[in-house]
Amino acid sequence: GESVGLHLPTLSVQEGDNSIINCAYSNSASDYFIWYKQESGKGPQFIIDIRSNMDKRQGQRVTVLLNKTVKHLSLQIAATQPGDSAVYFCAEKPGTYKYIFGTGTRLKVLA
Amino acid sequence: EPEVTQTPSHQVTQMGQEVILRCVPISNHLYFYWYRQILGQKVEFLVSFYNNEISEKSEIFDDQFSVERPDGSNFTLKIRSTKLEDSAMYFCASGGTSSSSETQYFGPGTRLLVL
Numbered sequence: 001g002e003s004v005g006l007h008l009p010t011l012s013v014q015e016g017d018n019s020i021i022n023c024a025y026s027n028s029a030s031d032y033f034i035w036y037k038q039e040s041g042k043g044p045q046f047i048i049d050i051r052s053n054m055d056k057r058q059g060q061r062v063t064v065l066l067n068k069t070v071k072h073l074s075l076q077i078a079a080t081q082p083g084d085s086a087v088y089f090c091a092e093k094p095g096t097y098k099y100i101f102g103t104g105t106r107l108k109v110l111a
Numbered sequence: 112e113p114e115v116t117q118t119p120s121h122q123v124t125q126m127g128q129e130v131i132l133r134c135v136p137i138s139n140h141l142y143f144y145w146y147r148q149i150l151g152q153k154v155e156f157l158v159s160f161y162n163n164e165i166s167e168k169s170e171i172f173d174d175q176f177s178v179e180r181p182d183g184s185n186f187t188l189k190i191r192s193t194k195l196e197d198s199a200m201y202f203c204a205s206g207g208t209s210s211s212s213e214t215q216y217f218g219p220g221t222r223l224l225v226l
Contacts, residue, residue: 008151032213043115043202043217044154051213089154093213097142097159097166104153 008087010106019077023090023102028071030092034099035064035075038087047075047088077107085109113137115218117203123224127192132221134186136205143186144204144215145178147171154202160186161207193225 013019025033031052036044050057050064050073057064063076073090087106091099116135124130136143145157158168160178177189186205190197200222206215 034214036217043219046214046216049214091154095167097161098156098169099144099215100156101146101154 008104008106010108012108012110013080014110015082016079019075019080019084019107021075021077021088021105021107023073023075023105025071025073025090025092025102026100027092027094028068030094030100032093033064033066033073034091034093035062035073036089036091036101037084038089038104040086044089080107080109082109082111115203115205115216117201117218117221119221120219121222121224123226124193126195126225130190130193130223132188132190132201132203132223134188134203134205134218135184136186136203137216138184139208140205140216142166142205142207142215143178143180144206145188146202146204146217147199148202148220149199157188190223193223195225198223198225 034049035047037047038044048059048062048064050066055066061078065074075088077084085108087104089104090102093099115137118133122130143160146154147157148154156169158172158178159166175191179187200220202220203218204215
C-alpha cells in the first residue's frame with residue numbers, strides 16, 4: 001500500500017476523556033488483529049489483540065471492537081492520560097507468517 | 112519481563128557497504144520477523160522466519176537482503192549493498208509459542224542511515 005507520509009491523522013482529546021481510534025483493514029481473510037502503540041523513537045508496543053471469532057475484547061482501560069462486516073477495528077481508551085500520547089497502529093494477520101500494518105493515528109492528549 | 116533486544120541502536124554506513132543488524136528474540140518464541148519503517152511512514156513487513164527458514168517475504172526483501180539465525184539465540188538481517196533508500200528504522204519482532212502462533216513483540220529498533 002501507499003504510505004501516508006508525514007501527515008498522520010491526529011486525534012486530540014482532553015485528559016480524562018475517552019478516546020476512540022479507528023482502523024480499516026484490507027483483507028477479509030485476516031483472522032487476528034493487534035493494536036500497537038508507538039512512542040517517538042521506539043518500537044511498536046503491544047496493547048491488545050483480538051481474534052476474528054470475537055467482536056469485542058477488553059483489557060485494562062482499553063477495549064478493541066471488531067466489525068468484520070465492514071472490516072473495521074477500533075481501539076477505545078478510557079480516561080485518557082498524557083502518557084497515552086503516541087501513534088497507534090492496527091495490524092492484521094492475513095496469513096500464518098505475516099502482519100500488515102495500518103497507517104497509524106496520532107493521539108494527542110491535552111492537559 | 113522478557114523483551115526483544117536489538118543492536119546497534121544506530122548505524123551509519125556508506126552506500127554500497129554491507130550491514131548486519133542483530134536481534135535477540137524472546138527465548139521461547141518460535142516465529143521471528145523483520146520490519147522496516149521509513150521516517151514518518153507505516154511499519155512495513157520484510158520477512159518472517161520459522162523453523163530455521165524463511166516463511167514469507169515481501170517484495171521489499173529482494174536479493175540484497177538475507178536473514179540468519181546463526182546460533183539459536185541471535186536473529187540477523189544482512190543488507191549486502193546498501194542503497195540510500197534503505198535508510199529507515201529496522202524492527203525485529205518475535206512471537207508465537209508451541210501453543211499459539213499469534214502475537215508478536217517488537218524490539219526497540221535499529222536506525223540505519225545510508226550516506
